[in-house]
Each structure stands twice: as C-alpha cells, then as structure tokens.
Amino acid sequence: MTPARFLALIDPAGSDVAARLKRRAIDSGKLAPVFDRGPLTVLTAADTRHVEASERGLIVGDLFRAARSARADMRDGDAIAASGIVPVDRYWGDYVALTLSADERSVAAFRSPSGGVHAFRIRRGPLVCIASHIEYLLEPGPVRPAIDWSSVAHHLAFAHLHTGATGISGIDEILPGECAMEHEGRSERSTLWSPWAFTTRERRAATFEDAAARVHDAVIRATAALVPPGGKVALELSGGLDSSIVAAALAAAQANAVALNLATPGAEGDERLYARAVAERTHIPLIETLVEGDIDLTEVAPRVEARPGMLAMLRLADRSFALRGREHRVEAFINGTGGDCVFCSLGTVAPAIDRLQAHGMTVGLATTIRDIAAVHGDNVWTVARMARRRRRRGRPVPIWKRNRHFLNDALLPAAPDHHPWLDEPEGAPPGTRAHIHAILASYAHLEGYGRHAVAPSLFPLLSQPVVEACLTVPTWLWVAGGRDRAVAREAFRGDLPRAIIERRTKGAMDAFCARTFELNRPKLRSFLLDGLLAGAGLLDRGTIEACLAHPLANRDQLFYRLLPIVDTEGWIRGVAGAPS
Secondary structure, eight states: OOOOOEEEEEOTTOOHHHHHHHHHHHHTTSOEEEEEETTEEEEEOTTOOEEEOTTSEEEEEEEEETTTOOBOOHHHHHHHHHHTSOOTTTEEEEEEEEEEOTTSSEEEEEEOTTOOSOOEEEEETTEEEEESSGGGGSOOSSOOOOBOHHHHHHHHHSTTOOOSBOSBTTEEEOOTTEEEEEETTEEEEEESOOGGGGSSGGGSOSSHHHHHHHHHHHHHHHHHHHSOTTOEEEEEOOSSHHHHHHHHHHHHTTOEEEEEEEEOSSGGGOOHHHHHHHHHHHTOOEEEEEOOSOOOTTOOOOOOOSSOOSOGGGHHHHHHHHHHHHHTTOSEEEOOTTHHHHTTOOOSSHHHHHHHHHHOSOHHHHHHHHHHHHHHTOOHHHHHHHHHHHHHHOSOSSSSOOOOTTBOGGGSOSSOOOOGGGOOOTTOOHHHHHHHHHHHHHGGGSSOOGGGGTOOEEOGGGSHHHHHHHHTSOGGGGGGGGOTTHHHHHHTTTTSOHHHHTOOOOOOOHHHHHHHHHHHHHHHHHHHHTSHHHHTTOBOHHHHHHHHSSOOOTTOOTHHHHHHHHHHHHHHHHHHHOOO
16 A cells, blocks of 8 residues: 555646656656546556546545445546536545546646645646645756745744645645636635534534444544555554554454554653553554664755654654564554544633533533533632633634744744634634644644655544544533543443543653753754754744753753754755755
C-alpha cells in the first residue's frame, strides 16, 4: 500500500508548459496518464487506486460507500459522473475527485473531508496544475522554491491552523471538504462539506446510549474499510484510550496487525503495562521498544514540503516506527491520532454553557456542572463561576488563539486567514466551536513523518464517518459521569480491559523533552538568532536570548513555546537546501 499520487493538468489552451510537465512525469517512470479528455489530463502512479467517473473524470484514492463502507467500483463512478460531483452523504474516503462539466469547459476538483490525499495547486497563466505531492509542481533547475514569508508568519502566530496558503510562494491547497471549480483561467471555491452541518438539533444523538452506539459503529466500519485487505498493518499502541480503541476495531475486523509500543526513560513515558493489557485482550502481537538516544533539534532534512511537518522532538520515535515497519513489511501504519480532539476532550467549562443554551436552567445543567468538576478535580461552585464568566465573554476575537511568544508581534497577522470550517452559524455553542476547532487543529499533525517512506499512515479516528458521528454528540455527553471522552469509553467498554476504560492518567514526555531541549540549548542560540527567521525579522531576539541563557528551571514549560520556532527554522532551511 502506497499513498495516492497524482498530477492533474487543467489546460484549456494546450500550453507548452503542460506538455513539458506531462512528459517529465512520464519520463520519470513515476506517473502515467489515466485520463485525458478536453482540458483535463490526469496522471497517477501505477499502484494508485482510482475510480473512473465514466468519461467525465475520475476519483483518485480510496472511495467507499457510506452505507456499508464497501469499496466503490465502476458502477459508483457512473453514478458520480451523472451528478458531476461526489455526493458526500453517500460516499467517504481519502480521495480527490476531478470531473469535467457537461460542456467540458470547466473542471471541478473536490478534496474529501478527511483530507487524506492532498491537492496542492499552482497557476501558470491559463494552466492550472493540481497534485498530491508538491514536488510534482516544481520545475527542475538551480532556482529554489521561494518561501512565502506571510504564510510563515501566519503559521507561527496561529498554531495548528492550516488554511489554503502553503509556505511555498505561488502554491496553495484545496482544503478538506472544498471544491475548486476551474473555468478557462478563473477559479471559484465552494464548501461541499462542513462539520457544522452535523451539529444541528435534528441530527443530535438523543441519549448517551445512542451516542455510544453511533461512535462504536462508525469507528468499527471506518477501520475495517481503511485497512488494506490481506495486508499487514502496524498499530502505534501507546496504551492510551484512543490507540486502544483502534486496537479493538482492528480486532473486530480480524486484521493482520502487529502493535508497536514505544517507551521513553522514566515512569511518565512508560505505558507498557497498559499496552500489554490491550494486546492480550485484542490478541494483537506486541513489540515493545525503549526509545533512548539524543535528538539534534537543529538537524535539517533537505527536502521541499508545503509546511513544517513532524516535530523534531519525535524523530527517535519516528525512526523506531520506520525500522519496525520495514522489519515486518507492513503496508500501513495505523494510530489513534486525533482521538482527544474527535472525542471532545476540551478541558473547559464550555459543555455547561452548551447545555444551558440548548435546554436552559434545568436539573441537567447542574448534572453537567458536577460532571465537569469531577473531570477536573474541582468544585461545582468554581465551575459554575467560570461558566458564567465564559458565557459573558461571548465569541473570542480573534476566532483562533494568537501566539506571540518569542515572536516580533509587529510582523504577525492580527487575525487568521479564512478557513470555511471557522464560518459558524449565529449563536454557535462555544463547546461545539471548540470541538470543531480541535478537529481542525489535528489535521496539522499528519504529515512530514520519515516512516511514510516505508508505508503510509491511516487515521481512522479522523475519517469522515467517525468525525460526523462524534459531531452529532452534544458536548455535555462527552463528560457524562465525570469522565472525559465518556461516550468513547462507553462505546468500547465491552471490547477493552477495564483498566483502559477507567484510566484517568495519560502518558507524558515532559522529562524526555526537557532533557532533549537542555542538550540542544547551547547550539539553539546561533541556530535561531543567526537563522532565516531572524533575518526576516519575525523573532523577538531578546526573549529568545533570555530563554536560552540559563538552564531550564524545574517544571519550566516555556521551552515548549520555542520548539515550533525551531521546527519552522529547520523547515525553511530544508526547503532552501533541497536538491533540484
């Protein structure tokens, strides 16, 4: 199993540039034409799945029927061709759909809501190129891609928010759930799938039991569909609730899986006892690895990526997963990424405000306040006061939290760029808003991993069926009984050990990260203050110098604010030094 790879050329004028790009892709042996009609030419890798939409185009990637999560085939392609677009209420998957209009003058490019296949885009006159991987859009030669410094500033100011812009000048991206209509040199964007559509009162789960059943069914169906038939997958099993739920779903699908557990030195990073309990219950073989060694946070990989990706702090774990993946010849990695976000682990009083807005001053509101107090180990009066103050503040401005730590505030954008998922209905409940924002933020942590050279990653908890099911659950049900992620716990109570379902603690890497930062502190000063971000004026040199001048104090968490800047500097240097 390899990630979907494609290059689409939308060329109404028959340009030489399109012909050159097509020839280069074919000569490389990496891509071959699979569709060529009117202004649309699509090339894919030989092992990339696609469904032909009759003579109207094709869907590149994995497409499943929503009803039973069975893989789509030619019959589905004919039905999609008749409508001209993928009906998102009838299909899901990781795909990009490219379809011609009936008069063959326009091309619609729709990216699936899960966002599992990228759709990077560049315009060269009337020619529009859309690709799954950014290297297909770059011309060979000595000139390096130009950094879009305004996008870099946005990336640093609004952490975990990916909008349509990338960090490479001239290249943007079609967002998950978004359709770009290309028509003779003009482009129009529209949103065909929005998370807000699943938060309405009409779609809301009526009871806690109904909510748990919805979540259980969605996770089981999505995981079974995503796992390659007959292929072996490596489950990244931490021992936490989210990855354990994926283990239960793999067991239900009778998947050929091996579980990989990584532990860091020290008790806080060792969850092996929990992982063993899950492996024993699900009958999935477990391989344990103690991650030891040093990480060079200033190490730069010379390659072109759209944005900063994997955190440098995770390099040892990434390399360990890659090694085990090769040893076991896995076709995919699979994990519980996004679980905290999808299962609505908000850590705020917002569910109480949501229930008040929905039902008023009822006994149920008092129950939710008690539940939130129990989740956070607080008292009900403190929670009630916090909820009252939070409700009075209203909608936050800006809508996405703005970061200024270690940055030159004068060069940062005041508000985030537009993202359609931030367009909320009037009177949107704050808990639902936070739930959607958390899901959106999780999409920023899916790329840039070295192990993807071995096999792609599958993220079942971020699949469309699971996200939709979880959005229909009122936020106050997620804290029912005084437990975070309560619905997910109940959904898999019969499939996992009680120690996992009832677990209140989480593994941590604070000691490991602090040690790594301290080892790197002497060389981070020149790496940052003599680097490209500083040269662009984006850093507050004084606060960085002060931070790096002294060893970390006990329990000092401020260094975590500096790590994204370190990662961004590394990404910029990687783009600048990447081979042509």
